[in-house]
Amino acid sequence: MDYRLTAEEEVEFNLLVATYKDKINLALYKCNIAYRQYDEFYGNALEGLLVSFLILKKGDIAEKDFDRFALATMKRKIIDELRRRSRYKLSCFEEVDNTKVFAISDNNLASIEIENSIKSVLTAEEYKIYNLLKQGLDSKIIFSKLNISKSKGYELIASIKSKYKSLLYNF
Structure with missing residues (x-):
């Protein structure tokens, strides 16, 4: 059109x-x-x-x-x-002769490497929040789910953002 x-x-x-x-x-x-x-x-x-x-x-x-x-x-x-x-989501599997075979592309390898680096930089509590944010949950829902105050939650999110940015800039 x-x-x-x-x-x-x-x-x-x-x-x-x-x-x-x-x-x-x-x-x-x-x-x-x-x-x-x-x-x-x-x-x-x-x-x-x-x-x-x-x-x-x-x-x-x-x-x-x-x-x-x-x-x-x-x-x-x-x-x-x-x-x-x-x-077009990235997948670690390719179909070869009607059989799914594990295959890591360069994009998947980079995302795995970034994910591992993030995990090593964040505290356990920050990593829980990071995963819940990745799932698309609202921050207020995350705070109630993890039973933390809003101020503590926003403080942790700010810390996650700061660490994430420095990690990506140094990657």
């Missing part, structure tokens, strides 16, 4: 984006995107809104159906991106 817009259509689309901010956030929410990842998937939702806008301009949908159609299209674009990401 050709996404090029005329100057008038671009102005009209920018106004549409401004009025549809809540719908964009709703599409992200409906796709179970964590709030902290909204920025990461916002572009996919915008692409869905643009596709809907172009289809409306072509006259292929009625204006009364645009809200529902735009929401469905935005969700579809987000889901497509989620599927693309899960399909």
Whole structure:
């Protein structure tokens, strides 16, 4: 699909984006995107809104159906991106003659090395928090799960970030 817009259509689309901010956030929410990842998937939702806008301009949908159609299209674009990401996840296994064989690529080797370095730098408590953050849990949930205060938790997260940055800069 050709996404090029005329100057008038671009102005009209920018106004549409401004009025549809809540719908964009709703599409992200409906796709179970964590709030902290909204920025990461916002572009996919915008692409869905643009596709809907172009289809409306072509006259292929009625204006009364645009809200529902735009929401469905935005969700579809987000889901497509989620599927693309899960399909290309790094794996330590390759299929050879219909048999899964363990194989470490350079990317996997580097990530294993980084993970081992992180484990050696962090304290046991910091490493627990690091793993829970990696799983996508909210910091407040982590604090209650580990039964630590917010101030202690945020202090540990700051320490993790500091150690992580210095480790990556020296890697």
